[in-house]
Amino acid sequence: MATLKVPSTVPPPSEDCEQLQKAFAGWGTNEALIIQILAHRNGAQRKKIQETYYEAYGEDLLKDLDSELSSDFQRAVMLWTLEPAERDAYLVNEATKKLTASNWVLMEIACSRSSDHLFCVRKTYHAKYKKSIEEDVAHHTSGDFRRLLVPLVSAFRYEGDEVNMSLAKSEAKIFNQKINDKAYNDDELIRILTTRSKAQLNATLNQYNDQFGKAITKDLKADPKDEYLKLLRSAIKCLTIPEKYYEKVLRLAINKLGTDEWALTRVIITRAEVDLKRIAEEYLRRNSVPLDKAIAGDTSGDYERMLLALMGHDDA
Amino acid sequence: MATLKVPSTVPPPSEDCEQLQKAFAGWGTNEALIIQILAHRNGAQRKKIQETYYEAYGEDLLKDLDSELSSDFQRAVMLWTLEPAERDAYLVNEATKKLTASNWVLMEIACSRSSDHLFCVRKTYHAKYKKSIEEDVAHHTSGDFRRLLVPLVSAFRYEGDEVNMSLAKSEAKIFNQKINDKAYNDDELIRILTTRSKAQLNATLNQYNDQFGKAITKDLKADPKDEYLKLLRSAIKCLTIPEKYYEKVLRLAINKLGTDEWALTRVIITRAEVDLKRIAEEYLRRNSVPLDKAIAGDTSGDYERMLLALMGHDDA
Numbered sequence: 001m002a003t004l005k006v007p008s009t010v011p012p013p014s015e016d017c018e019q020l021q022k023a024f025a026g027w028g029t030n031e032a033l034i035i036q037i038l039a040h041r042n043g044a045q046r047k048k049i050q051e052t053y054y055e056a057y058g059e060d061l062l063k064d065l066d067s068e069l070s071s072d073f074q075r076a077v078m079l080w081t082l083e084p085a086e087r088d089a090y091l092v093n094e095a096t097k098k099l100t101a102s103n104w105v106l107m108e109i110a111c112s113r114s115s116d117h118l119f120c121v122r123k124t125y126h127a128k129y130k131k132s133i134e135e136d137v138a139h140h141t142s143g144d145f146r147r148l149l150v151p152l153v154s155a156f157r158y159e160g161d162e163v164n165m166s167l168a169k170s171e172a173k174i175f176n177q178k179i180n181d182k183a184y185n186d187d188e189l190i191r192i193l194t195t196r197s198k199a200q201l202n203a204t205l206n207q208y209n210d211q212f213g214k215a216i217t218k219d220l221k222a223d224p225k226d227e228y229l230k231l232l233r234s235a236i237k238c239l240t241i242p243e244k245y246y247e248k249v250l251r252l253a254i255n256k257l258g259t260d261e262w263a264l265t266r267v268i269i270t271r272a273e274v275d276l277k278r279i280a281e282e283y284l285r286r287n288s289v290p291l292d293k294a295i296a297g298d299t300s301g302d303y304e305r306m307l308l309a310l311m312g313h314d315d316a
Numbered sequence: 317m318a319t320l321k322v323p324s325t326v327p328p329p330s331e332d333c334e335q336l337q338k339a340f341a342g343w344g345t346n347e348a349l350i351i352q353i354l355a356h357r358n359g360a361q362r363k364k365i366q367e368t369y370y371e372a373y374g375e376d377l378l379k380d381l382d383s384e385l386s387s388d389f390q391r392a393v394m395l396w397t398l399e400p401a402e403r404d405a406y407l408v409n410e411a412t413k414k415l416t417a418s419n420w421v422l423m424e425i426a427c428s429r430s431s432d433h434l435f436c437v438r439k440t441y442h443a444k445y446k447k448s449i450e451e452d453v454a455h456h457t458s459g460d461f462r463r464l465l466v467p468l469v470s471a472f473r474y475e476g477d478e479v480n481m482s483l484a485k486s487e488a489k490i491f492n493q494k495i496n497d498k499a500y501n502d503d504e505l506i507r508i509l510t511t512r513s514k515a516q517l518n519a520t521l522n523q524y525n526d527q528f529g530k531a532i533t534k535d536l537k538a539d540p541k542d543e544y545l546k547l548l549r550s551a552i553k554c555l556t557i558p559e560k561y562y563e564k565v566l567r568l569a570i571n572k573l574g575t576d577e578w579a580l581t582r583v584i585i586t587r588a589e590v591d592l593k594r595i596a597e598e599y600l601r602r603n604s605v606p607l608d609k610a611i612a613g614d615t616s617g618d619y620e621r622m623l624l625a626l627m628g629h630d631d632a
Contacts, residue, residue, distance in 0.1 A: 115442075119435060122472045126431075132474045134467070135511035146503065150511075151450070154470035156438045158448045187462065195451040195466075 003276040003312040006042055013052040016041070020049075020064075021057065029068045031302040038081060039309035043273060046081055072261045073303040079269045080310070085120040088113065089128055091266065092121065092153075096136040103145050103231055105266070106137055110152035111238035112245070115159055122153075144185040144228045151194035152235065158197040165203065171196070172207035179219050184229060193235065202240050243275060247282040250291065259298045264307070268295075272310040280311070317593040319628040322358055329368040332357070336365075336380075337373065345384045347618040354397060355625035359589060362397055388577045389619040395585045396626070401436040404429065405444055407582065408437065408469070412456040419461050419547055421582070422453055426468035427554035428561070431475055438469075460501040460544045467510035468551065474513040481519065487512070488523035495535050500545060509551065518556050559591060563598040566607065575614045580623070584611075588626040596627070 011019075016037050023030040023037075038046065053061040065078055079087055088109050095105035110118065125133045134154045141149050171192050178186045192204065208216045217233045224230075237245040246267055253260035253267070271279055280291040287294065292311045296304060327335075332353050339346040339353075357365065369377040381394055395403055404425050411421035426434065441449045450470045457465050487508050494505045508520065524532045533549045540546075554561040562583055569579035587595055596607040603610065608627045612620060 119472070126472075126474050126476075130474060130476050130478055132472055132511060132513070134471060135474065135513075138507040138511045142503075146507070150507075151466065151470065154467065154472070155450060156435070156442075156448055156470070158442050158446060158451065160442075160446050162446055187458075191454040191462070191466075195448060195454045197448070197451075 001275045001277040002273045003280065004040075004042060004272045004310060005312045005314065006040055006045070010041065010045060013045070013048045014056065016049050017053045017056055020053065020061070024064055024068050031069070031073065032305070034065075034069075034077065035302065035306050035309050038077060039306055043084055047083055050081065069302075071303070072265065072299075073301065073306055075262075076265045076269060076303060076306045079265065080272075080306075084270075084273070085117065085124045086128070087270065088117075088121040089124040089133075091270075092125065092133055093129055093136070096140040101140065103141065103149060103227075104234070106141075106149050107152060107231055107235050108238060108245075108249075110149070110155065111235050112242045115155070115157050118153075119156060145231065147185055147190055148194070148228075148232065148235065151190065155194055157195070159199075160197065161199050162197075163199050163203040165207075168200065168203035168207045169211070171204045172211055175204070175208055175216060176212050176219075179216070182222065184220070184222075184232060193232075193239075198239055201236075205236070205240060243278045243282045246271060246275075246279045247286055250279070250283055250294075251287060254294050254298050261299075261303075264295070264299070268307050268310055276311065317591045318589045319592040319596065320356075320358060320588045320626060321628045321630065322356055322361070326357065326361060329361070329364045330372065332365050333369045333372055336369065336377070340380055340384050347385070347389065348621070350381075350385075350393060351618070351622050351625050354393060355622055359400060363399055366397065385618075387619070388581065388615075389617065389622055391578075392581045392585060392619060392622045395581065396588075396622075400586075400589070401433065401440045402444070403586065404433075404437040405440040405449075407586075408441065408449055409445055409452065412452040417456065419457065419465060419543075420550070422457075422465050422469060423547055423551050424554060424561075424565075426465070426471065427551050428558045431471070431473050434469075435472060461547065463501055463506055464510070464544075464548065464551065467506065471510055473511070474516075476513065477515050478513075479515050479519040481523075484516065484519035484523045485527070487520045488527055491520070491524055491532055492528050492535075495532070498538065500536070500548060509548075509555075514555055517552075521552070521556060559594045559598045562587060562591075562595045563602055566595070566599055566610075567603060570610050570614050577615075577619075580611070580615070584623050584626055592627065 019033060019037055023033040038049075041049065050061045053059065053064075062078060062081060065081060066074065069077055079090075082090060091105055092109055094100045095102040109121065113121065122133050125131070129136070134150055137153050138146060138150045174188050174192065178184070178189045183189065193201070196204070205216055208214075212219070217236055220229055220233050220236075222229065234245060237248075249263055249267055253263035267279070268276065283289075283291040283294070292308055292313065295307050295311070299307060335349060335353055339349040354362065354365075366377045369375065369380075378394060378397060381397060382390065385393055395406075398406060407421055408425055410416045411418040425437065429437065438449050441447070445452070450466055453469050454462060454466045490504050490508065494500070494502045499505065509517070512520070521532055524530075528535070533552055536545055536549045536552075538545065550561060553564075565579055565583055569576035569583070583595070584592065599605075599607040599610070608624055608629065611623050611627070615623060
């Protein structure tokens, strides 16, 4: 359900590299050419291009992109060019730094990636930042946020489909009891959310619905402005119905006065090779506007062309 | 610093398998022959033997060992035959079950293994038990024990040597402050212990010594009978001076009225290929008795011969 479009015959990496060098050459930069190449290559192909580029010109493609491009377009192209695990490690690191701190990004990466991918991000983080993710997350958060986020980023969830129904029933009861007591940061509630497999969690939430006649996310809206409760609800959504979680991130980013380009870029870049088609369907269903139209209406120039290319537009 | 002795020329696995079949054949079992083979093969060789055994006889070597052997000797041979990651997954699973529950085993495996190995154990656990380790540990523990153990088993610590001295100083102060407040289960104290690299933790503990004139483990002895404090002290030792931690486990196991064979077996089996030589040196230094002598005095028969063979005795 990716939106990325790769041409049926892809030029060899050496040719892509030559074209990129041409795009950088002389006065000004040929942004259209950069989009035409990079926005239509998959992860493995982009990696090969980076390697070939280094072998051929002795330069780091990312550094060249950094010096040739600017603003939102630059950020989009650079994040896109990074390998998925490297990109996530970069986003996590950014999210633990003061000026760019974001509990949302940490939660999103922890909850929406596969267990193996998340581990790969942790390994990449060691190599790149000489620290562990949990170390930085624990250091840069506190209180309830830390209690939720550290086990989320440290989890290596089982990914099989098996579901234990009696466990789902009893843990749905625990959820309900803790919510009734307004014990939203309770150990048991956090334990269940941060350790159970997604299939098991899903069964537990279904049980919650069946037993208590309401979605758990509804019951977690006691105080709609409470930031911790918001994060908790989003984590639940992100773990079980990621396309709905992402639709909402996009909706808020686009509807915001002035557009939240960081969120928009992050979702399009990180999901284009994964499930952006599914997210776009959800967006259309919820907003009665196609996602690409909404993006085109809210962005412009090379940045707009880059995002639309990743959405699968051929003429980008 | 392993004690395991492998002969300079090792027979091909097919020959080892034939010999094992002979050891199982007829009335009675030739335990000496089993020891002679398995206790003198390294992890890779034992794995090959298991594979070859299955190919040649269509039987699982572990099942055959299970039906041929008994009691402590059986447990030792079977644990030894398992691959290290499989063995640790088995031990962790056992430690989360009611009758064999042990916070100590969980802590020991989480704190003494390398980050990559611990992750490998988590992966093996998925495949074998269709659950995650943190899920089982969180489910089977509670209160302070859970707060400490879940992040310990979920950690993927950075393993570089780099040390941030100003961080070490400030975190030593945090330790001291929490200990003065008797806040042994404090979030910050647990955060530092469960996320920092072993090199960084070591620097922090040295700072603690320098700044406050006492080892942190001494200051954590407020109530020597408190089980949580004991576990906390042991975790600190196990993370920074594992040979001393293991020496104490062995000392207590051997000095106990009736010998704690489970602990004895676990330490010898899991460290024989790692650092048992170093642990034995520490044992001699602390007890003025060589470890092999102490083991020989406290065990007997095939079980004794198996342990001594793993300690490097040729004539076992």
